[in-house]
Amino acid sequence: MARLKDIVEYCDQRTHREEIADFPGAHNGLQFENHGDVTKIGAAVDAGLVPFTLAAERGIDFLIVHHGMFWNPPTAFTGVHRKKLLTLFANNLAVYGSHLPLDCHPQIGNNAILARKLGLNVDGGFVRYEKHDIAVTAPAIEDRAHLRERLKGLFPETLICIEAGPQNTKRIGILTGSGRSAIPELRERGIDTFITGELKQEHFNIAQELEINLYLGGHYATETFGVCALAEDVADKFNLQWEFIDTGCPL
DSSP states (O other), rough: EEEHHHHHHHHHHHHHHGGGOOOTTTTOEEEEOOOEEESSSEEHHHHHHHHHHHHHHTTTTEEEEOOSSOOSOOOOOHHHHHHHHHHHHHHTTTEEOOOOOHOOTTTTTTHHHHHHHHTTOOOOEEEEEEEEEEEEEEEEESHHHHHHHHHHHOTTTTTTTOOOSSOOOOOOEEEEEEOOOOOOOOTTTOOOOOEEEEOTHHHHHHHHTTTTTEEEOOHHHHHHHHHHHHHHHHHHHHHHHEEEEEOOOOO
């Protein structure tokens, strides 16, 4: 057992929460507190009713999420919003959200972990938001066919390949989740291959026009890495168990 206060402080420090500004409406850090003690850590991509319910069923009382409870203007606690709060109250479940801090972190961030899993060495960043880069770049280490096979191994159910660029790739960009904001910068950064979670239909044409390779692993699937890494860090630090709550989102 560990104190909620100590775990929150550790998460804040580990993710550099106070140093990294997030999009308007997002709120990083402790979003819902429990009675004050934690016995098991959970990780989930989304702060939804189903992840909350599954976490409660598995005895989790501190849940780390990437997409937190707060994104939109204030809403009434009715319908499903009321059910979510009731689930948290009834099961003494604390919720900790970490969005951009878990995208751009150099060790436990989604981009950095995905790059390591692909055997890539990050050498820079792009897509700057409030003084911090939220995407990474790396020199290619193999041709397009080998990269595709590595990605299929990581995202067997969700990978979409749009191969309009060179077979012999030279420079790779990575932005997990939604990659739309990176598209305007690809040419100027010399990126011929871009790995992300999701894009819009229009980007098929843009890929052809820019002659770049696009690999879409799924918004959800590409953002499972950071919450799991932070949950594992917390569990090791406080000698607790942890578990990933997989909702099987195909998007």
